[in-house]
Structure formats: C-alpha cells, structure tokens
Amino acid sequence: MDLKITPKYLILTLVGWAFALSAAAQYQWVGKDGRKVFSDRPPPADIQEKxxxxxxxxRRAALPVIAAETTDAASTNAAAAPAAAAAKLKVDPNAPKISGKDAELEAKKKKLEQEAAAKKKAEEEKVIQAQAENCERAKKAVATFQSGVRIASTNAKGEREIMDDSVRASELKRVQAVVDQDCNRPAAQ
Structure with missing residues (x-):
C-alpha cells in the first residue's frame, strides 16, 4: 500500500490536529455545588486552586502525597505499635483534607433542615394565632347572644331579618361549640 502525501491528506491531518489541540485546551474544575465543570475558559476567581x-x-492540580514508611524496630516492638501506625503514613501538610464527608454538602443539608424546622414552627404559630383569634370572636359572639340584644342577620335575598328565639338558640349553640373547640384546647407545642 503506497501512501502518498497529497495536499488533501495534509489538510485533513492538520484539521484533525487542530481539533485535538482545541480539545486539549480545556479547563476542568469542581464547582461550588460539587459538580465537575468543563470549559474552554479559566474558572472564576472564587474557585480555589485545589x-x-x-x-x-x-497541568493538573496537585494530588495529596501519602508516603508510607516502615521501620523494623517499630514492627518488632509490640508496645510501640500505635506510634508505628501513626508514623507509617505521612501526609503532605499542603494537601487538602479528605474527611469522607463534604463539608459544603453537610452545611447545605443542615441549612435546609433548619429552614424546614423554622417553616414548620411558623406554620404552627400561625395556627395557634388563628385559633386564639377564633376563640376571642366566638367568646364575643356568645356574650352578644346571651345579652338579650336583638340581632339581625341577612338572608339569601340580601334582606335583614331579626333572629327569633329558636334561631338565636341554635346560633348560640353553634358559637358555644366553637368556644369549646378553640378556647379549651391546650396550645400546640
């Protein structure tokens, strides 16, 4: 197979190299949300070097250097076993700390839990406040019905009607049930 270098092959080779070089000119970093970001532009200034x-x-970011050293004297001495275990692994002091837990993720999770607890507490306080308001209105209505004052209501046609004794008694019974329900209940904790 005779391969001749023709301008067509030369151009295709140069185009292939150009694409390969453009793919090599990529930045890759871990964003604040923990996801990898790929870009042909440098990362923002707030992204740390690590x-x-x-x-x-x-060029790649520096990986933590862990050097394992063993000593014969430490391995033969049973009393020095904990000290030997500590001396076996030396970690580069400039290396990032690897804890097995993502501190940012834990902080976000804790923040979401606090927000959910605050939202639940606010809803409970809202229910308690509405319950107290209903109690006060119901107590005022009971006092009004028990006072003997003539009370008017509006019917479906929009006309005012004065309540007779039977309607007044049923309304007093309904309002008293609201008082019993909302006022005698202990506050929610």
Whole structure:
C-alpha cells in the first residue's frame, strides 16, 4: 500500500490536529455545588486552586502525597505499635483534607433542615394565632347572644331579618361549640 502525501491528506491531518489541540485546551474544575465543570475558559476567581482538576498544557492540580514508611524496630516492638501506625503514613501538610464527608454538602443539608424546622414552627404559630383569634370572636359572639340584644342577620335575598328565639338558640349553640373547640384546647407545642 503506497501512501502518498497529497495536499488533501495534509489538510485533513492538520484539521484533525487542530481539533485535538482545541480539545486539549480545556479547563476542568469542581464547582461550588460539587459538580465537575468543563470549559474552554479559566474558572472564576472564587474557585480555589485545589478545586481545579485540569488546565490546558497538561497541568493538573496537585494530588495529596501519602508516603508510607516502615521501620523494623517499630514492627518488632509490640508496645510501640500505635506510634508505628501513626508514623507509617505521612501526609503532605499542603494537601487538602479528605474527611469522607463534604463539608459544603453537610452545611447545605443542615441549612435546609433548619429552614424546614423554622417553616414548620411558623406554620404552627400561625395556627395557634388563628385559633386564639377564633376563640376571642366566638367568646364575643356568645356574650352578644346571651345579652338579650336583638340581632339581625341577612338572608339569601340580601334582606335583614331579626333572629327569633329558636334561631338565636341554635346560633348560640353553634358559637358555644366553637368556644369549646378553640378556647379549651391546650396550645400546640
């Protein structure tokens, strides 16, 4: 198979290299939400150096260096076993701390739980306040019905009607039930 370098092959090769070089000029970093971000532009200024995974030119972020050292004296001495275990692993002091838990994720989770608790508490306070208002209105209505004052109501046609004794007694019974329900209930905790 005889391969001749023709302008067509040369152009295709150069175009292929251009695409490969443009793909190599990519930035990669971990965003504030914990997701990887790929871009042909540098990360924002608020992204820390330790969160940058890849930069153009093949530079990568420094990974933590863990060196394992063993000593024969520590392995033979049973009393020095805890000290030997601590001396075996040396961690680079500049390396980021890996705890197994994402501090930002934990903080967000705690914040959401606090917001949910605050929202629930606000709703409970709203119910308690509405209950207290209903109690006060019902007590005033009971006092009004028991006072003997003539009370008028509006019918379906929009006309005023004076309540007779039977309607007054049924309304007093209904309002008294509201007082019993809302006023005698202990406050929700």
């Amino acid at each position: 969160d940058i995974v890849k930069q153009p030119g093949g």
